[in-house]
Amino acid sequence: MKNTTKWLTGAALSLTLAVPANAQVLFWSTQAAPIEETQKMRENVLAGFEGGVDFQPQEVGPFITRLEAELEAGSGQIGLVGALHGDLSTYADSWADLSGLDLAGITVSDAFLELGKLGTSEQKYLPWMQANxxxxxxxxxxxxxxxxxxxxxxxxxxxxxxxxxxxxxxxxxxxxxxxxxxxxxxxxxxxxxxxxxxxxxxxxxxxxxxxxxxxxxxxxxxxxxxxxxxxxxxxxxxxxxxxxxxxxxxxxxxxxxxxxxxxxxxxxxxxxxxxxxxxPVLAGIAIPKGAPDMDASMRLAQFMMQPETQVATLLATNFYPTTDAALPTDLPASAQALGxxxxxxxxxxxxxxxxxxxxxxxxxxxxxxxxxxxxxxxxxxxxxxxxxxxxxxxxxxxxxxxxxxxxxxxxxxxxxxxxxx
CATH class of the missing domain: 3.40.190.10 (Periplasmic binding protein-like II)
Known part of the structure; x- marks a missing residue:
């Protein structure tokens, strides 16, 4: 197994982060639900995404209820899903393939990318953040x-x-x-x-x-x-x-x-x-096949994997990057050592x-x-x-x-x- 994989596919899904979305992307998540973390996600992590993000963390029950309703209908308002591996694996057939998403050289653990395929040949989710x-x-x-x-x-x-x-x-x-x-x-x-x-x-x-x-x-x-x-x-x-x-x-x-x-x-x-x-306690991001604006969802998925976003997510949630994002020197000593x-x-x-x-x-x-x-x-x-x-x-x-x-x-x-x- 190689140590890492660089996302330089240049495939059809290659997108640019600067393209504005037509409307806010609804980010439906089981993570960052505590009020303090939610606020940091909205103000410090997602505020820089062009087009806007409606970040809505939920307890598992309400999260599943709406997600299943939209997946069953084949359409809905959820543009991006953030959840633990076990939750995402339950709905493997419902996620769009992210294999061609161009992450411009960002390096992600091969082991985590393989987990994100959920036993298929497609990239069903991107590794988002982790504890360990x-x-x-x-x-x-x-x-x-x-x-x-x-x-x-x-x-x-x-x-x-x-x-x-x-x-x-x-x-x-x-x-x-x-x-x-x-x-x-x-x-x-x-x-x-x-x-x-x-x-x-x-x-x-x-x-x-x-x-x-x-x-x-x-x-x-x-x-x-x-x-x-x-x-x-x-x-x-x-x-x-x-x-x-x-x-x-x-x-x-x-x-x-x-x-x-x-x-x-x-x-x-x-x-x-x-x-x-x-x-790993691994959380991933996935896109429902029925997302209302697939381009905007893809751009948000790209945004969440950028080094700056990964570091901001660490500071907001205490979950660590899944990429090789360089950690700033002013992090707490534990983060600098454990990361x-x-x-x-x-x-x-x-x-x-x-x-x-x-x-x-x-x-x-x-x-x-x-x-x-x-x-x-x-x-x-x-x-x-x-x-x-x-x-x-x-x-x-x-x-x-x-x-x-x-x-x-x-x-x-x-x-x-x-x-x-």
Whole structure:
């Protein structure tokens, strides 16, 4: 996989941003719904679009009600839709193809562009903005990096070696993990560990490859601060020095970088045999096939991907660009540190996105619990990996069948419930 794709198609949909629209484009969105974010989107992000934008963020219920009514009718007033990947994927057949849209050399992650095709040959949505999970390290930890290791291209085996070297060199375990009751540990197993080792979140849950991933994590746990079972936000133990290297959501690391910007570095999650698994919270923009002014909608889609617009969106929403937009130097220290780490991870040659669960409805909590229980039984309880995986696979299989939820990436598409081998 190439690192990035440059949009220089010169195809029929090549448009110029200066052409004025005949009327305001209705931008129907599930994102930037809080009042403060909505105001910033209108005043700081969209005000410069010629022709005007009527930005209308909605809660998911009202958003879906109107969207479905217009899609069913084949026409309506919505000109641009902004929503999370899972919402957009539900209506894949209803979006116009954006493959030929000329973005004048803007560089977007190949992995995200592929997600935006929604399993088709067409570009059904453009990656708009993202949040993510990354690694953070106290600069004191860098002297213990394994020889030849690149912090921006680590493997999990190198992370284990690094954690071991820190523990032996300092006399105490310095790796930290958000394993507390409110920690996001389940997202690590769903979006990072299993995809990196098995290329799967669901189907190969109990595979030999998954077993190898848990074996690695079992070894890593030997060098993990035992207080990790109480950690929810890793920024706190990083600031106290109890932990030198940690994994967490960017929002739960930000304070460490803002309070002590000179003491920490951010970097991508490691890679396993199948690639560099990561779990983006990815929002995209799509255009309904029945949009009232397709040219204006296309121009707005272009506008949303421009570097200046992407940076303005970051400042308005705290979601990061999906492009290689240069970040200004006056951003908060956390944004300056975390943004490049996200870009390095999502544009890596071995990038392997693993989406948030889709189609589980009110069974989402039980789905997450399967991964938490597996962690607690194997890592905390010391139970045999193979026996635990086989038993938990049965629970996972029943949940998928009860929810009738098809597979999502990185698992292959399925007809009917996602299978658990």
């Amino acid at each position: 999970y990354v690694m953070a390290a106290n600069k004191q930890a860098l002297e213990y990096l394994p020889e030849g290791a690149d912090i921006n291209a680590l493997t999990y085996d190198q992370l284990v070696d690094w954690a071991q070297a820190m523990a032996e060199g300092t006399g105490s375990p310095k790796f930290g993990f958000p394993a507390g009751p409110q920690g996001l540990k389940h997202r690590f197993f769903q979006g990072f560990l299993l995809p990196s080792y098995a290329g799967s979140t669901v189907t190969k849950f109990a595979s030999a490859e998954a077993e190898a991933g848990w074996t690695m994590f079992q070894e890593l746990w030997q060098y993990t601060n035992p207080a990790s079972t109480n950690y929810a936000f890793m920024q706190e133990p990083l600031l106290t020095g109890d932990v030198w290297v940690a994994f967490d959501h960017i929002a739960r690391l930000a304070d460490a970088f803002n309070q002590q910007p000179d003491n920490f570095v951010a970097f991508p999650a490691p890679a396993g045999p199948m690639g560099r698994g990561f779990m 490049p780490a996200i870009t390095a991870m999502t544009s890596a040659p071995d990038a392997l996105p693993a989406l948030l669960p889709v189609g589980l409805g009110d069974l989402g909590g039980q789905f997450n619990q399967v991964y938490t229980d597996t962690f607690e039984r194997i890592i905390l309880g010391g139970q045999p990996i193979r026996a635990v995986l086989d038993e938990q696979a049965g629970t996972l299989r029943s949940l998928m069948e009860q929810a009738n939820a098809p597979c999502w990436l990185p698992d292959a598409a399925s007809e009917g419930p996602c299978p658990v081998d």
